[in-house]
Amino acid sequence: MIHPTAIVHADAEIGANVTIGPFAVIGERVRIGDGTTVGTHAVIDPYTEIGRDCRVFQFAAIGGVPQSVKFQGEETVVRIGDGCTLREFVTVHRGTAFGGGVTEIGEGCFLMAYTHVAHDCHIGRRVIMANNTTLAGHIEIGDDATVGGLVAVHQFVRIGDYAFIGGKSAVVKDIPPFVIAAGDRATLHGLNRVGLQRHGFSPETVAALKKAYRIVFRFGLTLKEALARVEAEVPSTPEVARFIAFLKSSQRGITR
Numbered sequence: 001m002i003h004p005t006a007i008v009h010a011d012a013e014i015g016a017n018v019t020i021g022p023f024a025v026i027g028e029r030v031r032i033g034d035g036t037t038v039g040t041h042a043v044i045d046p047y048t049e050i051g052r053d054c055r056v057f058q059f060a061a062i063g064g065v066p067q068s069v070k071f072q073g074e075e076t077v078v079r080i081g082d083g084c085t086l087r088e089f090v091t092v093h094r095g096t097a098f099g100g101g102v103t104e105i106g107e108g109c110f111l112m113a114y115t116h117v118a119h120d121c122h123i124g125r126r127v128i129m130a131n132n133t134t135l136a137g138h139i140e141i142g143d144d145a146t147v148g149g150l151v152a153v154h155q156f157v158r159i160g161d162y163a164f165i166g167g168k169s170a171v172v173k174d175i176p177p178f179v180i181a182a183g184d185r186a187t188l189h190g191l192n193r194v195g196l197q198r199h200g201f202s203p204e205t206v207a208a209l210k211k212a213y214r215i216v217f218r219f220g221l222t223l224k225e226a227l228a229r230v231e232a233e234v235p236s237t238p239e240v241a242r243f244i245a246f247l248k249s250s251q252r253g254i255t256r
Contacts, residue, residue: 015052027063033082047075047094051082051107059089066093066119068137074101081107081125092117099138106143118155130167142177144199160246162199164192173253176246178209178239186255188217201239208235212243217256223247 001019002008008026015034020026025043033052038044040058048063056062063078065071076095079102086092090111095102099120105111106125114132117123121135124143129135133147136155141147145159148167159165160177170184178196180189191210212234216226227244234240247254 009046021058030063045094048078048080050080051084053082054080054084055086057085057087057090057113060086060091062086062090062092064091064093066096066137068096068119070098071096071119076101076103076119078103078105080105081109083107084109084111086111087113087115089114090116093119095120096137112149124161144195146195148182156252158246158250158252161242162192162195164195171255173255174246174250175255177243179213181255188255204235205237205239208237208240209243212240216247223254 003020003022005022006020006024008020009028011028012026012030014032017035018032019037021038021040023041024038027044027046029046030044031049033050035053036050038056042056042058042060045063074097076097078092078094084105093103096119103117103119103121105123108126109123110128112129112131115129116134118135118137120137121139123141126144127141128146130147130149132150134152136153138156139153140158142159142161144161145163147165148169150168151165152170154172157171157174159175162178163175164180165171165175166182169182169186171186175181178192180192181187182189191213193206196206212230215230219226227247230244
């Protein structure tokens with residue numbers, strides 16, 4: 001179902017039951033999965049792959065050339081997983097050769113109006129990004145994270161699984177998994193207990209994560225001392241192990 005005013009390049013691969021609205025533009029070497037809807041005046045630029053059952057709303061611009069002075073026109077891609085929703089005026093830019101060449105959005109993500117995803121970002125599954133959220137380049141967001149409206153995230157920052165970032169925050173360092181962060185500059189405000197409960201984490205898991213959080217961020221220890229104490233005193237669960245691994249692997253520094 002392609003509107004007669006839409007422009008679809010001959011090299012584009014369009015799946016079954018795809019709807020493309022009036023005045024939309026689909027570039028060369030674009031792939032759109034079955035059941036996806038592309039709204040009025042949306043632009044899908046070359047080298048973009050969109051999965052099944054996605055909804056791209058009007059005036060979204062997906063697959064644009066990255067805003068990077070190092071970009072030299074190399075062939076890089078945008079990949080969007082199944083079941084994603086990209087609302088009005090969302091922009092997603094291609095990767096760069098020096099950044100790995102891929103900008104990726106996992107399945108089931110919900111990007112609200114005016115969200116911007118810059119080059120070489122990697123967004124996990126079921127991530128929610130509220131209106132006017134802005135990601136600089138090379139950012140990683142874990143599964144089931146939520147980023148509030150009017151949030152700006154500095155390049156190379158990582159945001160962990162199930163983290164919650166409050167609205168109008170400026171994030172300049174890594175946000176560990178399972179926590180709440182907010183403010184300019186963002187600081188931590190405890191464990192994301194409501195989010196964890198909604199996702200079905202057991203009371204025992206939440207208690208273990210809370211103890212680990214308190215040791216690392218409330219006892220005034222160095223990170224090395226705190227992690228040693230967590231490993232010695234906190235029950236070993238996959239979630240606690242993920243929390244520790246994230247802290248150990250941080251390159252940019254941890255939000256406190």
